[in-house]
Amino acid sequence: KDSPKGATMYVTLEPCVHFGKTPPCVDAIIKSGIKRVVVCEKDPNPIVNGKGISQLRERGIKVDMYDTKGVVRSINCGFNKWIVEKKPYAIVKIASTLDGKIADRRGDSKYLTGESIRRAVHKMRYRSDAILIGAQTVIKDDPLLDCRLFIQTSSKKPARVVVDGNLRLNPEYRIFREDGALRIILTSKTAYDRKIRLLKRFESIGVQIVPFKTQDGVILIKDILEYLGSMNILYMLVEGGQRVFTDFIDSKEADLLVMNMSPRVFGAGGIGFYSGDREYKFSQLHYLPYESMIFDRDVLISYYREGSDVYGIDRSYSLD
Incomplete structure (x- = not known):
């Protein structure tokens, strides 16, 4: 099995920092040894918004925001609305x-x-x-x-x-x-x-x-x-x-x-x-x-x- 150590990870939504149905994604990324994360969109959830990106950077992981010109937002629009308005x-x-x-x-x-x-x-x-x-x-x-x-x-x-x-x-x-x-x-x-x-x-x-x-x-x-x-x-x-x-x-x-x-x-x-x-x-x-x-x-x-x-x-x- 290939190790993710030193790899670049691409995600459509900012990695989460809280315990929900699963443990925080950020913790798993840090432990994996991944060195760079490309994030298409911040998570609109107030519990997360920007915190996942900050924690990754604080641990020395390079985080780049990718301008998708609305492509990923069209994929995430249902989640984005639900998380804000329920x-x-x-x-x-x-x-x-x-x-x-x-x-x-x-x-x-x-x-x-x-x-x-x-x-x-x-x-x-x-x-x-x-x-x-x-x-x-x-x-x-x-x-x-x-x-x-x-x-x-x-x-x-x-x-x-x-x-x-x-x-x-x-x-x-x-x-x-x-x-x-x-x-x-x-x-x-x-x-x-x-x-x-x-x-x-x-x-x-x-x-x-x-x-x-x-x-x-x-x-x-x-x-x-x-x-x-x-x-x-x-x-x-x-x-x-x-x-x-x-x-x-x-x-x-x-x-x-x-x-x-x-x-x-x-x-x-x-x-x-x-x-x-x-x-x-x-x-x-x-x-x-x-x-x-x-x-x-x-x-x-x-x-x-x-x-x-x-x-x-x-x-x-x-x-x-």
């Missing part, structure tokens, strides 16, 4: 027509975009710790939310999270039949207390039902993110539908909007991705464009929420 990095993916419609007037939205861009979405799912959708999307599409277009088999299965304030769903939908994946329904305390028999049916197949207090009958996005953050979920992909998209936009809790646009126009009667009655001033700019990509006939444009780039900007949609 909430997951929320990516809202919206597949729409050129006129901003997510379904036609009949509610049909399946395969609005082509397979090439859907493969990028499946990669985003694979990167995520959880995928969140609303009850109406389950009723309309009966989705699996798998990653098959990116990877056929994997032991990593993102949690499936469904917002169903009135507990309208039943255990027969495919999303609740995914073996090995954590399945969670977020509902109102009122529905939780009222539908005892349905709760038992869900619990019999391993689906967790979590009750929330509501405000004007709505589960607050802030409360959802805080709950999922308490479960150590760092990355969450939000896939619809209209009500969920609207709540994330109005609450300003979406860190990244990923717009997947099909070259179609549904026109009058189509269902838009935003249904709120809130009026925003023309001067208000909440999301800033980050990058665009072409996938055959479809176009992907990502926008980050103003201020969220302090944690980095996710690029899990890229197939590079």
Whole structure:
């Protein structure tokens, strides 16, 4: 076995200095005899921030900071946000027509975009710790939310999270039949207390039902993110539908909007991705464009929420 003595070590995040689930990384590095450490990013955790670098330098180990121009921050953005806010990095993916419609007037939205861009979405799912959708999307599409277009088999299965304030769903939908994946329904305390028999049916197949207090009958996005953050979920992909998209936009809790646009126009009667009655001033700019990509006939444009780039900007949609 080769000895690391005298070697250079490259790390995406500053080595830790505290006891957690494992002993401090800094101690192991010092004992190993490594002479140089290249660090891509300081750990935003106040317990660590800069202390790991200082301790290594105090013990005579050369530490260089590497300017990655945001590449590593895009990898670490979920951790960076969670460690500061204890909430997951929320990516809202919206597949729409050129006129901003997510379904036609009949509610049909399946395969609005082509397979090439859907493969990028499946990669985003694979990167995520959880995928969140609303009850109406389950009723309309009966989705699996798998990653098959990116990877056929994997032991990593993102949690499936469904917002169903009135507990309208039943255990027969495919999303609740995914073996090995954590399945969670977020509902109102009122529905939780009222539908005892349905709760038992869900619990019999391993689906967790979590009750929330509501405000004007709505589960607050802030409360959802805080709950999922308490479960150590760092990355969450939000896939619809209209009500969920609207709540994330109005609450300003979406860190990244990923717009997947099909070259179609549904026109009058189509269902838009935003249904709120809130009026925003023309001067208000909440999301800033980050990058665009072409996938055959479809176009992907990502926008980050103003201020969220302090944690980095996710690029899990890229197939590079």
